[in-house]
Amino acid sequence: MFLIIGARKRARTVIDTHKVSALVRCLPIHVPQEVTVLARRTSHRAYRRLITASVTVAVLALGGCTGSDDDAKSAPDTGPSVIAPGRPGEAAETLSAADAAKQRSDDDTPNSADFDYARMMIEHHTQAIVMTELAPKQASSTPVKRLAERIAASQGPEVETMKAWLKNHGGDKKSGKGSGEHHHDVMPGMATDAQLKTLRAAKGKAFDELFLKLMITHHNGAITMATDVLSQGNNIQIGEMADDVIAQQTSEISRMREM
Template sequence: MSRASVVTTGLVALAVLTAGGCDSGPDRKPAAADGPAVIAPGEPGEANRTLSAEEAADQRSENDSPNSADVSYVRMMIEHHTQALVMTELVPKRAESSKVKRIAERVAAGQKPEIEAMKGWLKSYGKPLQAERHEHATMPGMATEAQLKKLRAAGGKAFDHLFLTLMTTHHQGAITMATDAKGQGNNIRVEEMADEVIAQQTSEITRMRDML
């Protein structure tokens, strides 16, 4: 083999190795991981859009302006939390168990500041506390008027059991709402508040189930 052929062969091999090194180097941008499509709710009057998981992440990193799902979640969760406080206010005079009294105090202590934080969030974006049309009829976990009436009339162990049952269901509904908000919303602060709801209320569900 001539000297020129050897040089040419070596250069080709070097080019192949260099190309391979570039493909496997740490700076190579990985292919986007496959993920489920995300439905992105539009602003009022706008159609929803279907985004890939990567597109949804890119959109949020570029602009976390709240969409209709964020606003709806915050409004509904304020009302949802408010009903929980109505239930906890009955506990001091009607409950028998000291454990029930403590869990009620814990619920109230957690949800009162969350309500204020959510009201502040709405105000910061110039959103009214209530929508023009009522959108809260299908909130999961909400106690009915009949159930609240029964709770107000109960006392002692019967009250304890009913309170724990209703509040557990109420918490499960809040977790469902928060999970939906994380998947449909766009605002980072709303996602953080939803994470707080999920963590706090999951812990409280465990405590209440242990009391039943």
């Protein structure tokens, strides 16, 4: 007897079970037609995401069947098995449905890296928005003005999303979690007060050049922060926001370098 299991993340692989139902009925043990696999994303950070994937089980028999329907019915139905892949270098483990549900819940609990990322990125984005507000009157290049509009349009809502996340997870200032103030020199890519003063005084082409220079550095800093939280954080939503920051700001850096 061979047990063949195929799995895909976030998708259900469908097999015509009618073709193997006769074989399944004659097995001497109870074989559930579906099991669940918990797939952990480990490319950026281990145990950051647990994704439940549905897996269809096909049973192929070689030779005759020796069991009966009564034998299969007599086996207790304990629910679907749950296979949880281990950390890199560790073996997978089989969990009960209850244990798997608890593990999924525990795995999404925000840690200090998640809280720090949200609070620092709010401040980081806020400075970028301040810089973009200077472009309409001081920039001479239409592409630079349009870029500034796009940056403000994307980062403004992201700031509100992160503020809401902090509030929902008890990480706002009143709770004391992750509420430490972060200085500019702690966050990569932040413009200094002197650089912002120079940018505010610049006009025309001089503004365009300094704006692009500072914003490229600023974006690279945000990508560094997002990459760090993917390896150190634990919350799914924070990880998704970090993925978005990396994708969006990498694209914008390429565009700015072409200007």
